[in-house]
Amino acid sequence: MLDDRDYRILEWLQSDADMPVHAIAERVNISPSACSRRIARLREDGYIRRTVVVLDRxxxxxxxxxxxxxxxxxxxxxxxxxxxxxxxxxxxxxxxxxxxxxxxxxxxxxxxxxxxxxxxxxxxxxxxxxxxxxxxxxxxxxxxxxxxxxx
Incomplete structure (x- = not known):
């Protein structure tokens, strides 16, 4: 089950997957280590399927x-x-x-x-x-x- 912080992490990652964990953690108001664990869980649970680069067509x-x-x-x-x-x-x-x-x-x-x-x-x-x-x-x-x- 996702909570508000998980949704906010997903929103930040969708806008910029290169955003450093510490910057996401600051925006979500949690520690970088807690943010990193949440991101790892979101990947493990399949919410984050992959990370890609959007190229300029x-x-x-x-x-x-x-x-x-x-x-x-x-x-x-x-x-x-x-x-x-x-x-x-x-x-x-x-x-x-x-x-x-x-x-x-x-x-x-x-x-x-x-x-x-x-x-x-x-x-x-x-x-x-x-x-x-x-x-x-x-x-x-x-x-x-x-x-x-x-x-």
Whole structure:
């Protein structure tokens, strides 16, 4: 069970995972050793799955985001092939199985439309798909990584 201090620690870590333990401890009003133990427990209990670095996409020439909606042709081992294919394409950052008229939604990060076309060709070369539709993001209005843990 998490208490208020645990939630505050998680909020600080979400905003800056490089923040020193003593700085978090000061903001949460506990000792650095107690804060360190809490962070270790939060990791051990699975609340903190991993720590990552958020890179600057434009500096890496990855300015494009394409949302791909797929209607699938399910048969035999199709789902396992789909999972393996999606996992093998690094440009696919997210994959969601949907309820409703479509089966899957992919978030794909690319340099440009030509780059997306190579991703598309890799996808269709490995899988039978009923329908694939791509939606190119024109502008990112919000791109937040932090979860709203106390809303």
């Amino acid at each position: 434009p500096l890496l020439d990855l300015r494009g985001t394409v949302y791909v909606i797929i209607r699938a042709h399910h048969s035999g081992d199709w789902l396992e092939r789909f999972r393996a294919t999606v996992a093998s394409i690094p440009e696919v950052l997210e994959c969601h199985r949907l309820a409703g008229n479509f089966d899957y939604l992919l978030k794909v990060v690319v340099r440009d439309v030509a780059h997306y076309d190579t991703v598309y060709k890799r996808l269709i070369a490995r899988l039978d798909l009923n329908d694939v539709a791509a939606y190119i993001s024109m502008e990112t209005i919000k791109d937040e990584q932090a979860l709203p843990i106390r809303s």
